[in-house]
Amino acid sequence: MSKTSLVILLHLFALLPIFGKQQNNLQSDKCPSEKQSVECLLEKLDLPAALEKEILQSKEREKQGAVLLDYFRSRRGIHHPVKREDRIGSLGNLASKADIEMADDALKHIFVGQPAYPRFFCGDDIDWGARPVPDDEWVWQLNRMYFWNAMGRAYWHTGDERYARAWGEQLIDWVRKNPYDEEHSYAWRSIETGIRGNSWCELYQRFIDSPSFTPEVLIHFLNSLHDHATLLMIKYTTNSNWALMEAEGLAFIAILFPEFKESPAWRSEAFRRLNVEIDKQVYPDGHQRELAMGYHVGCISWFLRSYELAKMNGLAEAFPRSYEKKIEKMCEVPMKLCHPDGTVVQFGDAWTGEPGQYKSRFMAWSKLFNREDFLYMATGGAEGKAPAERAFALPESGLYSMRSSWERDAIFLALKCGPDGGGHSQPDNGTFGLYAGGRILMPDAGSYIYSGDWEGRAWFRQTKVHQTLTLDDRNSAYAPALLKWECHNDLDLLVVENRSYDDLTHRRSVLFVDKRYFVIIDEAYGSAAGDVELHFQLAPGEPIVDKKRYSIETSYPEGWNLFLKCSREMGEMELREEEGWVSHVYTVKEPRSAFCFHVKKNGREKVVRYVTLLLPYNGVKPDIRVKLLNESADRPLSNVNLEITEYGQKKWIGYTL
Numbered sequence: 289m290s291k292t293s294l295v296i297l298l299h300l301f302a303l304l305p306i307f308g309k310q311q312n313n314l315q316s317d318k319c320p321s322e323k324q325s326v327e328c329l330l331e332k333l334d335l336p337a338a339l340e341k342e343i344l345q346s347k348e349r350e351k352q353g354a355v356l357l358d359y360f361r362s363r364r365g366i367h368h369p370v371k372r373e374d375r376i377g378s379l380g381n382l383a384s385k386a387d388i389e390m391a392d393d394a395l396k397h398i399f400v401g402q403p404a405y406p407r408f409f410c411g412d413d414i415d416w417g418a419r420p421v422p423d424d425e426w427v428w429q430l431n432r433m434y435f436w437n438a439m440g441r442a443y444w445h446t447g448d449e450r451y452a453r454a455w456g457e458q459l460i461d462w463v464r465k466n467p468y469d470e471e472h473s474y475a476w477r478s479i480e481t482g483i484r485g486n487s488w489c490e491l492y493q494r495f496i497d498s499p500s501f502t503p504e505v506l507i508h509f510l511n512s513l514h515d516h517a518t519l520l521m522i523k524y525t526t527n528s529n530w531a532l533m534e535a536e537g538l539a540f541i542a543i544l545f546p547e548f549k550e551s552p553a554w555r556s557e558a559f560r561r562l563n564v565e566i567d568k569q570v571y572p573d574g575h576q577r578e579l580a581m582g583y584h585v586g587c588i589s590w591f592l593r594s595y596e597l598a599k600m601n602g603l604a605e606a607f608p609r610s611y612e613k614k615i616e617k618m619c620e621v622p623m624k625l626c627h628p629d630g631t632v633v634q635f636g637d638a639w640t641g642e643p644g645q646y647k648s649r650f651m652a653w654s655k656l657f658n659r660e661d662f663l664y665m666a667t668g669g670a671e672g673k674a675p676a677e678r679a680f681a682l683p684e685s686g687l688y689s690m691r692s693s694w695e696r697d698a699i700f701l702a703l704k705c706g707p708d709g710g711g712h713s714q715p716d717n718g719t720f721g722l723y724a725g726g727r728i729l730m731p732d733a734g735s736y737i738y739s740g741d742w743e744g745r746a747w748f749r750q751t752k753v754h755q756t757l758t759l760d761d762r763n764s765a766y767a768p769a770l771l772k773w774e775c776h777n778d779l780d781l782l783v784v785e786n787r788s789y790d791d792l793t794h795r796r797s798v799l800f801v802d803k804r805y806f807v808i809i810d811e812a813y814g815s816a817a818g819d820v821e822l823h824f825q826l827a828p829g830e831p832i833v834d835k836k837r838y839s840i841e842t843s844y845p846e847g848w849n850l851f852l853k854c855s856r857e858m859g860e861m862e863l864r865e866e867e868g869w870v871s872h873v874y875t876v877k878e879p880r881s882a883f884c885f886h887v888k889k890n891g892r893e894k895v896v897r898y899v900t901l902l903l904p905y906n907g908v909k910p911d912i913r914v915k916l917l918n919e920s921a922d923r924p925l926s927n928v929n930l931e932i933t934e935y936g937q938k939k940w941i942g943y944t945l
Contacts, residue, residue: 324507325507326353326507329511330343332510332549352503353503353504357502360506361497366543366544367597368490369490375444378444379447380445383442391442391443392442394439394458399435400429401425401427402425402426404875405426414462416430417474417475423737428477428480432484436458439452439455440455440495443494443495449499453498455495459508462475478523479525479533482534483533484537485513485538486536488509488513492509492544517548520538521538521553529569529583531565532562532587532590532591534561538561539554539555539559539562543597559607562594562595563611566614567614570587570614571685573683574618574620577709578709578712579635579685579706579713580637580712584622585646588619591611595607595611595615619649619653619659623650624680624682625687625689627728628691628696629643629723630646633702634731634733635702635719636712637711637712640731640734647668648666650663659672661673661675669695678690678691684706687702687703688784689701689702690775690800691803693803699805701800701902703718703784705718716751716764717756718754719732719754719755724850726847731827732870733825733869734748735748735749737874749763754825755824755825756796757820757822757823759792762789765786765788769787770783770784771784771785771795778801779800780798781797781798781800781943789814793814794811795811796809797809799941805902805910806902807900807902808900809897809898809900810822810897815891816889817893818889819887822900823882824885824900827870828870828878829843829844829880830843835862838861841909850903850904850905852902854885854898854901855899855916856885856898858897858919859893862887863883864884865882866882895922895923911936912932914933915931915932925945927944927945928942
């Protein structure tokens with residue numbers, strides 16, 4: 289065992305009594321009854337001998353605190369992305385209008401919790417456990433205090449001392465009211481603790497030079513920061529994005545405040561976790577294991593910020609070269625899988641977001657990794673070079689995309705058939721999203737809301753509300769396989785399958801023909817008997833439905849539309865309408881049209897097969913028809929031959945497995 293590992297192990301054993309059932313908070317037995325005191329803080333610090341002597345020689349707590357504050361204000365050689373020397377240059381050009389509004393509300397104790405809900409007045413005597421809505425996300429995010437960061441930016445932007453004074457008062461209030469115990473667990477989940485560990489370090493940089501940053505503020509701040517790191521040292525939610533926020537908070541505290549006695553052990557443990565988690569959580573294809581885009585992009589930041597802070601402070605040797613290369617691979621994922629306008633395909637717990645939402649990130653990544661394709665994404669094609677490919681396979685993640693071009697009005701389809709990504713993933717293998725001409729024509733359902741009853745998150749997680757196949761409306765398993773992936777100028781081909789049920793496998797073949805339209809062949813094979821249904825959902829609107837011809841067509845008066853036609857040449861089929869909802873924003877859902885092509889499969893029937901044409905178009909709908917030439921009732925097809933007729937002209941395409 290290494291010396292560092294031994295130090296960490298001994299530290300963890302020392303912490304065990306702190307979190308026993310008989311303890312209600314993180315107070316050390318060596319500290320006096322008044323936890324937020326300079327004496328308690330000094331027990332936690334390893335200060336220069338002369339400074340410690342000067343502090344101890346003074347018998348007045350106020351003077352002790354003043355000496356300590358002078359030290360922290362004057363120390364140099366510790367670096368943070370927010371540079372204190374930039375404060376004067378930030379006057380008038382830092383905070384956004386939204387920052388100022390949020391900061392001004394915070395002065396009046398009107399706070400942001402989960403931002404999808406209205407801001408809420410938490411009382412003259414602040415209630416940090418306020419619950420204005422029956423959604424735990426509100427109170428959890430209230431205790432991340434994003435409004436404090438807005439106050440910090442507003443302070444540098446305006447120079448108005450009210451922001452610094454109010455922040456100090458609110459900090460002291462929060463620390464005194466929120467000891468680490470069961471009653472205040474809403475404030476001490478490890479994810480919030482980790483987020484504060486990072487964001488409070490930024491707040492320190494913003495406010496340390498303010499006259500309102502008093503010795504009392506410093507003492508409460510550092511004592512509480514020590515509590516944060518102590519908790520994060522023993523909370524480790526491995527294989528989850530939580531682990532990264534926990535490690536990041538621990539790393540930022542340890543690097544920015546090396547005066548804490550435990551900082552070397554904290555720093556070593558934080559770096560160890562990040563190195564472990566990037567191998568555990570990131571597939572070789574670059575996607576984070578939870579398979580939800582917002583969390584993936586967040587994980588890039590959580591991996592990257594600690595690494596950059598370490599480099600900034602001469603600690604880069606704690607990370608191997610492979611660490612940075614894996615982050616670079618992660619940065620390729622939104623380029624490969626997002627819609628051409630930069631919005632998100634809502635696989636798992638994801639929301640569409642705004643067009644171009646990742647441009648600033650691509651700009652930063654283009655500089656960090658010297659990537660022309662990232663620069664192209666950052667500038668909307670004005671600079672840099674478009675990626676050389678137009679189709680991408682992420683086989684370990686089970687995510688695939690095809691596009692007609694790198695223009696914003698391109699035709700684009702992304703499909704998911706991957707492993708179980710955990711709590712932020714959904715049982716939806718085979719599902720896809722379709723976009724054309726700047727319009728999302730077939731969006732994934734989304735996830736709506738994290739807390740609530742059946743009408744909330746659970747409804748959106750059902751397999752049957754995704755663009756895929758079900759047996760008796762049951763949720764499917766995660767059992768994916770990639771069978772074929774080929775890309776050519778006139779045809780992109782993807783064949784995947786998922787053993788969705790013990791006795792039924794779903795094979796889906798997607799052909800992107802001439803970069804203009806898609807033919808999808810779905811085969812459900814196995815011994816199962818029951819209701820086999822192929823589900824499709826559209827963007828909100830009133831489609832034209834022809835149940836006899838098994839066709840559905842959107843009817844938008846302007847822009848691009850979609851024609852969908854399904855056929856089953858062997859056996860009966862029924863086109864049914866279903867309940868449909870889509871959520872593009874947290875807490876907001878809207879109705880949409882949803883359909884299924886229903887087949888009653890008996891136990892003797894080996895295969896149910898569907899052939900679907902997805903034809904996005906602008907203006908007049910092209911006359912395109914698709915026919916499967918070879919059928920087999922006994923097994924899924926290994927040789928596929930399609931006849932495509934366009935305005936009377938025939939052509940044949942196919943593939944062999």
